[in-house]
Structures are given as structure tokens and as C-alpha cells.
Amino acid sequence: MNINDVLELVTDEREAVEKNLIDNLDSDVEMVNKVASYVFESGGKRLRPVFMILSALMCGYDGERSIKLSGVVEYIHTATLLHDDVIDGALYRRGKKSANNIFGNDITVLCGDFLYSRAFMNLVKDGNCDIQMILAVAAATMSEGEVFQLIKTADVKITMEDYLKIINSKTAVLFSSCCEIGAILGEVSEEKQKALATFGRTLGIAFQMADDILDYLGDPEKTGKKPGTDLNEGKITLPVITLLENATDAECKRVRDIIVDERATDENLNYILELMHRYDIKAKSELVVDKYIQESKQSLELFENNKYRAALDFLADYMVAREK
Amino acid sequence: MNINDVLELVTDEREAVEKNLIDNLDSDVEMVNKVASYVFESGGKRLRPVFMILSALMCGYDGERSIKLSGVVEYIHTATLLHDDVIDGALYRRGKKSANNIFGNDITVLCGDFLYSRAFMNLVKDGNCDIQMILAVAAATMSEGEVFQLIKTADVKITMEDYLKIINSKTAVLFSSCCEIGAILGEVSEEKQKALATFGRTLGIAFQMADDILDYLGDPEKTGKKPGTDLNEGKITLPVITLLENATDAECKRVRDIIVDERATDENLNYILELMHRYDIKAKSELVVDKYIQESKQSLELFENNKYRAALDFLADYMVAREK
Numbered sequence: 001m002n003i004n005d006v007l008e009l010v011t012d013e014r015e016a017v018e019k020n021l022i023d024n025l026d027s028d029v030e031m032v033n034k035v036a037s038y039v040f041e042s043g044g045k046r047l048r049p050v051f052m053i054l055s056a057l058m059c060g061y062d063g064e065r066s067i068k069l070s071g072v073v074e075y076i077h078t079a080t081l082l083h084d085d086v087i088d089g090a091l092y093r094r095g096k097k098s099a100n101n102i103f104g105n106d107i108t109v110l111c112g113d114f115l116y117s118r119a120f121m122n123l124v125k126d127g128n129c130d131i132q133m134i135l136a137v138a139a140a141t142m143s144e145g146e147v148f149q150l151i152k153t154a155d156v157k158i159t160m161e162d163y164l165k166i167i168n169s170k171t172a173v174l175f176s177s178c179c180e181i182g183a184i185l186g187e188v189s190e191e192k193q194k195a196l197a198t199f200g201r202t203l204g205i206a207f208q209m210a211d212d213i214l215d216y217l218g219d220p221e222k223t224g225k226k227p228g229t230d231l232n233e234g235k236i237t238l239p240v241i242t243l244l245e246n247a248t249d250a251e252c253k254r255v256r257d258i259i260v261d262e263r264a265t266d267e268n269l270n271y272i273l274e275l276m277h278r279y280d281i282k283a284k285s286e287l288v289v290d291k292y293i294q295e296s297k298q299s300l301e302l303f304e305n306n307k308y309r310a311a312l313d314f315l316a317d318y319m320v321a322r323e324k
Numbered sequence: 325m326n327i328n329d330v331l332e333l334v335t336d337e338r339e340a341v342e343k344n345l346i347d348n349l350d351s352d353v354e355m356v357n358k359v360a361s362y363v364f365e366s367g368g369k370r371l372r373p374v375f376m377i378l379s380a381l382m383c384g385y386d387g388e389r390s391i392k393l394s395g396v397v398e399y400i401h402t403a404t405l406l407h408d409d410v411i412d413g414a415l416y417r418r419g420k421k422s423a424n425n426i427f428g429n430d431i432t433v434l435c436g437d438f439l440y441s442r443a444f445m446n447l448v449k450d451g452n453c454d455i456q457m458i459l460a461v462a463a464a465t466m467s468e469g470e471v472f473q474l475i476k477t478a479d480v481k482i483t484m485e486d487y488l489k490i491i492n493s494k495t496a497v498l499f500s501s502c503c504e505i506g507a508i509l510g511e512v513s514e515e516k517q518k519a520l521a522t523f524g525r526t527l528g529i530a531f532q533m534a535d536d537i538l539d540y541l542g543d544p545e546k547t548g549k550k551p552g553t554d555l556n557e558g559k560i561t562l563p564v565i566t567l568l569e570n571a572t573d574a575e576c577k578r579v580r581d582i583i584v585d586e587r588a589t590d591e592n593l594n595y596i597l598e599l600m601h602r603y604d605i606k607a608k609s610e611l612v613v614d615k616y617i618q619e620s621k622q623s624l625e626l627f628e629n630n631k632y633r634a635a636l637d638f639l640a641d642y643m644v645a646r647e648k
Contacts, residue, residue: 029468031475083437087430106411109433110471113407113440117463120444124456132448139441144353147434151355 003318006311010053013067017049020071024118035103035111039078042096048073051203051315052178055196058308059186066185068122069131073178075119076135080142082112087146088233131181138177145169154234156256160241164205167212172204192302199299203316206292209285210320212237216273217282227273232264238285239276246279289320327642330635334377337391341373344395348442359427359435363402366420372397375527375639376502379520382632383510390509392446393455397502399443400459404466406436411470412557455505462501469493478558480580484565488529491536496528516626523623527640530616533609534644536561540597541606551597556588562609563600570603613644 007014021040025033049070056066084090085098086105092098100108116139123132149166152158179200183193214223215230216239230237236259244252255275258268276282296316303309331338345364349357373394380390408414409422410429416422424432440463447456473490476482503524507517538547539554540563554561560583568576579599582592600606620640627633 027464027468029472029475032468032471080437083433087433106474107471109407109411110467110474113404113436113467114464114471116437116440117460117467121457121460121464124453124460127453129448129451133445136441136445136448140351140438140445143434143437143441144351144356147356147431147438148353150430150434151353 001310001314003314006054006314006318007050009307009311010050010057013053013070014046014049016064016067017046017053017070017074020067021074024071024075024122027114031103031107032111032114035099035107036078036115038102039082039099039111040074042094044074044078044094046070046074047319048077048174048178051175051200051312052182054308054312054315055179055182055200056185057182058303058306058312059183059188059192059196061182061185061187063185065126066182069126069181069185070178072119072122072126072135073174073181075115075122076139076142077174079112079115079119080146082108082115084146086112087150128184130184134177134180134184138173141169141173145173149235152236154236154259156236156244156259158236158241163236163238163241167205167208168201171208172201175204175207176200195299195302199296199312199316202292202296202299203319206289206296206316207319209238209289209292213239213282213285213289216240216276217285228264228269231259231269231272234259238288239281240272242281242285242288243272243276243279246281246284247275251275293317293320325634325638327638330378330638330642331374333631333635334374334381337377337394338370338373340388340391341370341377341394341398344391345398348395348399348446351438355427355431356435356438359423359431360402360439362426363406363423363435364398366418368398368402368418370394370398371643372401372498372502375499375524375636376506378632378636378639379503379506379524380509381506382627382630382636383507383512383516383520385506385509385511387509389450390506393450393505393509394502396443396446396450396459397498397505399439399446400463400466401498403436403439403443404470406432406439408470410436411474452508454508458501458504458508462497465493465497469497473559476560478560478583480560480568480583482560482565487561487565491529491532492525495532496525499528499531500525519623519626523620523636523640526616526620526623527643530613530620530640531643533562533613533616537563537606537609537613540564540600541609552588552593555583555593555596558583562612563605564596566605566609566612567596567600567603570605570608571599575599617641617644 022037025036027033052070052073053066056062081093082099085093086100086108090098091101099111123135145166145168149170152162152166176197177200180193180197183196212230215237216227218227220226240255244255247255255272258272293316297313300309300313346361349360351357376394376397377390380386405417406423409417410424410432414422415425423435447459469490469492473494476486476490500521501524504517504521507520536554539561540551542551544550568579571579579596582596617640621637624633624637
């Protein structure tokens with residue numbers, strides 16, 4: 001099984017999701033449609049819909065609700081991206097100019113709000129209270145998590161527990177919601193619903209961790225990004241936390257000083273990267289990722305072994321795949 | 325009947341709403357509670373809850389749901405205020421520093437998002453699909469309306485229809501929702517539900533128009549504000565639209581040039597104010613307000629004449645009361 005085999009399993013559904021995302025943009029204020037269409041036509045892998053739809057299929061549901069609810073989740077996800085880009089002053093997203101860069105912060109914040117409310121409308125139309133509550137809690141957790149991340153910027157006393165809370169909020173909770181919704185659509189037992197929620201959560205955590213490792217230790221030729229963006233933004237992530245657990249007191253002090261006072265000059269970044277290589281931080285961090293991926297895959301064992309389960313199992317590894 | 329008589333009718337409910345607003349702020353990210361508490365403790369007249377609760381009482385409902393749903397509406401209203409203040413770069417709100425002024429734009433945007441999602445959670449808990457849909461549509465309309473207002477900034481070709489669309493979105497739709505929800509809680513006929521929705525909508529339009537008149541033509545000693553804020557921000561409102569309908573072509577050209585190119589120097593503002601006095605724009609604009617208030621009060625005629633109806637009837641006039 002490779003990634004194309006997986007995507008082929010849900011070709012029709014993915015097309016239907018794209019159509020749903022655009023069809024729902026029927027604001028009578030043309031600018032709102034324009035901004036939202038711009039964002040959706042800029043692409044995006046629609047990972048969350050793929051997980052929801054495969055989860056539903058694995059649980060025996062192949063109706064239309066997973067398409068519509070995927071649209072809801074992408075609207076919520078996109079609203080958070082729009083607001084994050086305004087907050088970070090990001091100029092680009094997915095290799096294209098960000099919405100705030102083209103349309104301005106004001107319109108971008110409001111279009112985020114519009115997508116939230118449109119997501120909510122479609123959730124009300126779907127009519128399932130459990131699903132509504134899952135996504136309401138997810139949305140609250142995501143905004144709280146962003147605030148928490150802001151507060152913890154350049155806070156070198158951040159703990160692994162704080163870090164887990166941040167990545168749970170910013171990434172894992174929405175993946176978890178998608179998989180759990182798939183289970184609810186399939187009307188499986190509560191035990192299975194919980195297992196799929198765990199699958200999504202642990203996979204989301206591992207996915208964000210893998211991304212955070214790449215930020216420092218990825219191959220720039222493959223990632224297309226200069227290493228150390230997170231250092232620049234004062235975001236303290238898994239590789240730095242792991243480094244601080246392994247380096248000498250003097251080295252830790254220097255690393256902390258860099259984070260607190262100086263941020264990412266080339267010299268500082270190189271110092272940190274050299275320490276990371278010396279202490280084998282990539283391998284050590286990847287062990288943590290692997291632990292979550294294992295937990296994630298174990299959650300699938302409860303389910304009958306069909307091609308959709310195999311696809312989810314494959315995706316768990318694929319989401320954190322890296323050059324060895 | 326005076327305003328104190330009206331407020332006394334709902335003293336307990338108003339206290340319960342205040343408690344509900346604060347009690348629901350139980351984020352485990354302390355900063356989120358801090359920002360939201362700051363905003364709620366800064367006051368606000370809680371007009372929307374008063375209208376929802378009086379509507380419910382008039383329709384025979386006196387249970388707890390109107391308190392909880394008032395909390396939902398205030399969360400949505402406050403989220404829009406937080407985002408608006410970020411967009412406008414407002415430094416003050418209700419005579420105190422604005423949240424963005426104290427906590428920064430980033431945290432303020434995210435706390436707005438948090439309030440939206442918390443509002444949504446409480447709506448899901450309430451469990452009534454009609455009410456959920458009313459507020460989802462209201463939230464979408466509000467964000468669309470703000471975008472529309474931004475697009476129409478300093479657009480001198482704005483029509484009365486455009487202006488009505490803007491004030492319907494920014495003010496009337498939420499008042500309308502509150503009154504309609506009161507009717508739903510009271511389980512009255514659909515005709516009565518519609519009548520209360522109309523009551524809230526027309527009253528909301530009149531209220532916003534009265535506010536827009538005061539912005540140019542209010543007594544600064546009573547409003548506490550320098551006239552012409554809207555001119556400064558390029559917002560074209562009822563008194564300007566009325567002026568453009570009444571002035572000569574040459575005067576209109578000068579007014580348009582001021583709005584498009586120059587904005588509010590004292591000299592420009594005085595020119596516009598002088599024209600407004602010459603053409604009796606205050607009285608002419610107030611005629612429009614009165615038309616909406618009349619429509620609003622007519623909508624109440626369908627209901628049994630009890631003290632709550634009398635209170636709503638009083639409030640309709642009170643909301644647009646002015647020195648004659």
C-alpha cells in the first residue's frame with residue numbers, strides 16, 4: 001500500500017469535499033466569497049477530511065454526512081489559519097501570498113469569523129448533538145491553546161506537559177474530533193468511538209512533533225524552509241525541550257539566553273544545531289514521535305481488518321515519515 | 325412607567341445573567357479568563373439580555389433558559405466587539421482601555437474566538453435547533469455585514485439600501501434574534517414569533533440610526549464625544565445620506581470630496597454640520613427613526629397587554645429618546 005492507493009480509496013469523497021467547500025460560500029457580500037475562495041483554491045491537503053471519511057468508512061458509514069461534516073471541519077481549520085496568519089503577520093501560506101497579505105488584516109479576521117459561523121450553521125443542519133459538542137469543545141480548545149502558546153513564547157521554563165498541551169490544542173484535538181465523528185457516523189460502540197478519538201489525538205500529536213523536529217533538523221532542500229523559524233518566533237518545541245534535558249548546565253544556560261534575549265542570528269542557530277547534532281536530538285525526539293504513533297496504531301486493533309483500517313494504519317506512519 | 329420601573333421587572337434575571345457571564349469563564353488557560361472577565365466587568369448595559377428576557381416573560385416563559393441564552397448572546401456580541409476594536413485599532417471602550425490596548429491584538433482576537441466557541445457550546449447544551457439556527461445565521465450576518473461596511477468605507481455612492489444592510493447586520497439582527505428567541509421560549513404561535521423578530525429588527529435599526537445621528541448632531545456635553553467620529557472613519561450614515569438627498573449639486577460635490585479625499589479636519593466637519601443645520605437634517609433623519617419605532621411598536625399589538633409588553637413598548641421609545 002502506498003499513499004496513492006490510500007487516496008484512491010476516497011477519490012470521489014475528496015472531490016465532493018472540494019465542491020462542498022466552494023458551494024457553501026454563498027454570502028451575498030461578494031468580498032467574503034472572494035477571500036474564502038482564494039484560501040480554499042490555494043490548496044491544502046485536506047488531511048482532516050481524509051481521516052474523517054476513512055474513519056467513517058472503516059466503521060461502515062458511506063453516506064453524505066461525512067462530506068458535509070468534513071466541510072465544517074475545514075471551515076473551522078481555515079478560520080484558525082486566517083486568524084493565526086493575522087496574529088503572526090505571516091506573508092505567505094502554502095507558497096502563495098497569505099489572505100491578510102492580499103486583503104488586509106481587518107477583512108481576514110472577519111472572514112475567519114464568517115467561516116466559524118458558517119461551520120456552525122452547517123453543524124446545526126446536521127443536527128447531531130454529540131458531534132456538535134465535540135466540535136464546539138475542539139474550537140474552544142484551539143483558541144485557548146493559541147493563547148497559551150502566546151503566553152509561553154520564549155518562556156524557557158516551559159515543561160513537556162505545557163508543550164503537549166499546546167500541540168494537543170493546535171493540532172491533535174481537531175484530528176481527534178474528525179476520527180471520533182467518523183466513528184459516530186458509523187454508529188459503533190462507545191469503546192470504538194473512544195479508540196478512534198485516541199487514534200486521531202495521538203496521531204495529531206505525533207504529526208505536530210514531527211513538524212517541530214523538521215523545523216530545526218529537516219533537510220532544507222526537502223522542506224523548502226530555512227531551519228529555525230520556531231526559534232525566531234520564540235516557540236519552544238520538542239527538539240529544544242529534548243536538548244535542554246540532555247545538554248550540560250552551561251550549554252543549557254547559553255541556549256536559554258539565546259531564546260530569551262537574542263533569538264535566531266545565524267551564529268546562535270548554528271550553536272543550537274551543533275548541540276542538537278552532538279546530543280543526537282533528532283533520534284531522541286523521533287523516539288517520542290514513534291511512541292505516539294505506536295499508541296495511535298494500537299487504537300486501531302479494536303476494528304475489523306478491512307482496507308480502510310489498513311489505509312488509516314498506513315497514514316499514521318506516512319504522516320510522520322522522514323528520511324532516515 | 326420609567327426606565328427604573330422596567331429594569332426592576334427583571335432585576336433578578338439581570339443579576340443572574342451577570343453571574344452566568346462570569347461563571348462560564350472556566351478556561352484552564354488563565355489569561356483567557358482574565359481578558360474575558362476584564363471585558364465583562366467593564367460593564368455594558370446588557371440591552372440584548374433585557375430584550376430577550378422581557379420577550380420571554382411577555383410570552384409566558386420565566387425559566388432559566390433565557391438567562392443561559394442571554395449569556396450566549398452576550399458572548400457573541402462581546403466577541404464581535406473584541407474583533408471590531410482590533411480592526412478599528414480602538415484604544416477605549418465604555419470609558420476604559422480596550423482589551424486590545426491592554427492585552428494586545430493577538431490575545432484579543434483569540435479571546436473573541438474563544439467566546440464564540442463557548443457561546444456555541446452553551447447553545448448546543450440548550451439543544452433547541454431553531455434557536456441554534458437563528459444565532460448561527462445572526463453570527464454569519466454580523467461578520468458579513470462588517471466586511472460590507474469595510475468595503476463601503478468612504479464610498480460616496482452608498483445607497484440607503486446599502487446603509488440599511490449594514491446596520492441590519494451590525495445591530496438589528498442580534499436584537500431581532502433575542503426577541504425571537506424569547507418568543508420561542510414562550511412557545512407562542514409562529515405569527516407571534518415573527519412579530520417579535522420584527523419588533524427586535526426594526527427597533528435595532530432605529531437604535532443604530534439614532535446613534536448615527538448623535539455622532540454628527542448630538543450635544544457633545546451629553547454624548548461625551550466630539551462630533552464626527554464616523555466622518556473620520558469614512559462611515560457614511562443616515563445624516564450624511566439624508567444631507568446628500570437635500571443639498572444642492574455643488575454642496576453635494578464638496579461633501580463627497582471631503583469624504584473621499586480629506587476626511588475630518590475641523591473646517592470640513594464644520595462645513596458639513598452647517599449644511600446639516602441649514603437643511604434641518606436632524607429632524608429629517610429623526611423622521612426615519614420614528615418610522616421604524618412605529619413599526620416596532622405595532623409588532624407588539626398582537627400580544628396580550630401585560631406589564632412586560634408595556635415595558636417593551638416603553639423601551640422602544642427609550643432606546644431612541646433624545647432632547648427635543
